[in-house]
Amino acid sequence: xxxxxxxxxxxxxxxxxxxxxxxxxxxxxxxxxxxxxxxxxxxxxxxxxxxxxxxxxxxxxxxxxxxxxxxxxxxxxxxxxxxxxxxxxxxxxxxxxxxxxxxxxxxxxxxxxxxxxxxxxxxxxxxxxxxxxxxxxxxxxxxxxxxxxxxxxxxxxxxxxxxxxxxxxxxxxxxxxxxxxxxxxxxxxxxxxxxxxxxxxxxxxxxxxxxxxxxxxxxxxxxxxxxxxxxxxxxxxxxxxxxxxxxxxxxxxxxxxxxxxxxxxxxxxxxxxxxxxxxxxxxxxxxxxxxxxxxxxxxxxxxxxxxxxxxxxxxxxxxxxxxxxxxxxxxxxxxxxxxxxxxxxxxxxxxxxxxxxxxxxxxxxxxxxxxxxxxxxxxxxxxxxxxxxxxxxxxxxxxxxxxxxxxxxxxxxxxxxxxxxxxxxxxx
Amino acid sequence: xxxxxxxxxxxxxxxxxxxxxxxxxxxxxxxxxxxxxxxxxxxxxxxxxxxxxxxxxxxxxxxxxxxxxxxxxxxxxxxxxxxxxxxxxxxxxxxxxxxxxxxxxxxxxxxxxxxxxxxxxxxxxxxxxxxxxxxxxxxxxxxxxxxxxxxxxxxxxxxxxxxxxxxxxxxxxxxxxxxxxxxxxxxxxxxxxxxxxxxxxxxxxxxxxxxxxxxxxxxxxxxxxxxxxxxxxxxxxxxxxxxxxxxxxxxxxxxxxxxxxxxxxxxxxxxxxxxxxxxxxxxxxxxxxxxxxx
Numbered sequence: 041x042x043x044x045x046x047x048x049x050x051x052x053x054x055x056x057x058x059x060x061x062x063x064x065x066x067x068x069x070x071x072x073x074x075x076x077x078x079x080x081x082x083x084x085x086x087x088x089x090x091x092x093x094x095x096x097x098x099x100x101x102x103x104x105x106x107x108x109x110x111x112x113x114x115x116x117x118x119x120x121x122x123x124x125x126x127x128x129x130x131x132x133x134x135x136x137x138x139x140x141x142x143x144x145x146x147x148x149x150x151x152x153x154x155x156x157x158x159x160x161x162x163x164x165x166x167x168x169x170x171x172x173x174x175x176x177x178x179x180x181x182x183x184x185x186x187x188x189x190x191x192x193x194x195x196x197x198x199x200x201x202x203x204x205x206x207x208x209x210x211x212x213x214x215x216x217x218x219x220x221x222x223x224x225x226x227x228x229x230x231x232x233x234x235x236x237x238x239x240x241x242x243x244x245x246x247x248x249x250x251x252x253x254x255x256x257x258x259x260x261x262x263x264x265x266x267x268x269x270x271x272x273x274x275x276x277x278x279x280x281x282x283x284x285x286x287x288x289x290x291x292x293x294x295x296x297x298x299x300x301x302x303x304x305x306x307x308x309x310x311x312x313x314x315x316x317x318x319x320x321x322x323x324x325x326x327x328x329x330x331x332x333x334x335x336x337x338x339x340x341x342x343x344x345x346x347x348x349x350x351x352x353x354x355x356x357x358x359x360x361x362x363x364x365x366x367x368x369x370x371x372x373x374x375x376x377x378x379x380x381x382x383x384x385x386x387x388x389x390x391x392x393x394x395x396x397x398x399x400x401x402x403x404x405x406x407x408x409x410x411x412x413x414x415x416x417x418x419x420x421x422x423x424x425x426x427x428x429x430x431x432x433x434x435x436x437x438x439x440x441x442x443x444x445x446x447x448x449x450x451x452x453x454x455x456x457x458x459x460x461x462x463x464x465x466x467x468x
Numbered sequence: 469x470x471x472x473x474x475x476x477x478x479x480x481x482x483x484x485x486x487x488x489x490x491x492x493x494x495x496x497x498x499x500x501x502x503x504x505x506x507x508x509x510x511x512x513x514x515x516x517x518x519x520x521x522x523x524x525x526x527x528x529x530x531x532x533x534x535x536x537x538x539x540x541x542x543x544x545x546x547x548x549x550x551x552x553x554x555x556x557x558x559x560x561x562x563x564x565x566x567x568x569x570x571x572x573x574x575x576x577x578x579x580x581x582x583x584x585x586x587x588x589x590x591x592x593x594x595x596x597x598x599x600x601x602x603x604x605x606x607x608x609x610x611x612x613x614x615x616x617x618x619x620x621x622x623x624x625x626x627x628x629x630x631x632x633x634x635x636x637x638x639x640x641x642x643x644x645x646x647x648x649x650x651x652x653x654x655x656x657x658x659x660x661x662x663x664x665x666x667x668x669x670x671x672x673x674x675x676x677x678x679x680x681x682x683x684x685x686x687x688x689x690x691x692x693x694x695x696x697x698x699x700x701x702x703x704x705x706x707x708x709x710x711x712x713x714x715x716x717x718x719x720x721x722x723x724x725x726x727x728x729x730x731x732x733x734x735x736x737x738x739x740x741x742x743x744x745x746x747x748x749x750x751x752x753x754x755x756x757x758x759x760x761x762x
Contacts, residue, residue: 072704076721077717077720078720078721078722079720079721079722079723080721105704105705105706106706107700108700108713108716108717108719109716109719109720109721110716110719111696111697111700111713111716114697114700114701115700115701118609118610118613118701119613119701121610122610122613122614122617123614124613124614124617125613125617125622222530223530223531224530287528292720292721292722292723292724293722295722295723296525296527296528296723296724296726297528299524299525299528300525300526300527300528300529300530301529302528302529302530309722311720311721311722311723312722312723315722315723319524319525321525
């Protein structure tokens, strides 16, 4: 009995230690804001932004929770799945979360300062609008482009790539600059099919009306894109996916290899560009290679920032969201962090806008976005997963160059079945 | 005719010499192999140490270097300056202590019940309890979140502590198996001497259960120290995060600061190494005794 009594006393004593103390003021509304710490918006910058907002809105308290990048997805998925405990305002960067985002259409229509015309058109279309609803506002811009290490090119005596380079140029230059003796690769490989280079070839997975894969998955354009990949793999000038995985880039792009001078060219993004500037690595930027005569695409993104549909304070949440992702907030994060705003008039104020790298980055943003087609075709992911073996077979060098067309034909039924199954479920 | 009868002193000396040499060669080989294996197992740790002292982009240079060009001891300082790692480790230590208390309170009680007491549907309940081990933790996450949310315990340590006070099926299973190996005669003798159930448990059974209790302490320590998902889901306040979450902050959206990450990780595993150093004898003894006797 003495033991049980000791435990009970211990529990009673510990209660105040582990209990959260809830402080609530009667006249203020607290908005829960979840975010991550990033190269573009540090914790300090975001806390300062919240302070600035609260100074202007004394009736609203913003409670910022900073989560690790790798945990944000799990925490959001859990709380949204539980239907409780989700934040009032947060990134809704997973499209699966969109159904639980508050429809902002009415707020946007009533807001004289904010609307579709405020943002880059492409990002509004791909990151704010979903199924005719406004599910969020796009924060910042990001894009993939090819960064090349000038020192490595100079040492190899190879001319730098230029904006008008082609996919064939990519393989040629990568092969010229690669040096297996010192474990240096010329360029990286695309991370998946149907990104910018596939679109540059004019290759799409299925028809625009989402009815058939015939004439698309097995099209000449798709065969050409896969043949280009086959040639790139066969050149030996690129690290394998296993190399990339082992050499520690954690799915963010092979920046570590690039910065160490072991990858002469790499498909990276504006965050990596900032890394290179900080480290003093001399680099240049060109868009992903084009296919002459075809429209050119870019894999670009912005972070959908939304209000949870379950919020108890939608008005106050919108007040904060429109500040954070509006011109004021994005300007604040640009000046106090490294954000590239998704608002053209604010981006134009970027301090180093006249630098070559900034001009090159801004130029890439003007290309047509890969996400546009994907956003309008919600079954893309399902169909792509059904045929992902084709990608693996080419990447692993398990089929011959002349077997690409027949391999695509072999997967036609799987692709069509996936499309037929998905469209009634998610829409066309 | 026995072999000894034809053994001359010279033969005997040769035999002895051969035996001694064989013994020495055996010992030396064993040590060489074990040292080599130990070094192989040490490689990740040594690489972590080397990485923690390198410049950020030196890590991926070719050929790889074990000794950094310049020793960046400031990486450790920077890692601690960037995030409150000491606080995170303190939070982890608190969770570890509380979970160990919880398991030590609950597991012996439940295990003793299953191992010694008689009650209806005992086998069924035992099987039911064991079957909960088959349910992946991720599946329970959302329902448990709902439960703790309704108890108004989100952003407190309770969801991370309370479950341990209700027992862990794996530990209960271990303990039941161990208690079953203790002769019932000891219980009966104590009962004849006037001991009740509680006295038998705490005075007779528990003192004999040191091996499984050590296993419980060490595993609870490891699992709690390394747990990332549950604290992530239940805690919102940055200052309450344990070290497993703190380390994740070194991975940015677009890149990882490997040198700082390794410096922080190396410091964070020191408590685990210390615990293992002191507990390894009991831990291995505990596991083997449970395995053999169970």
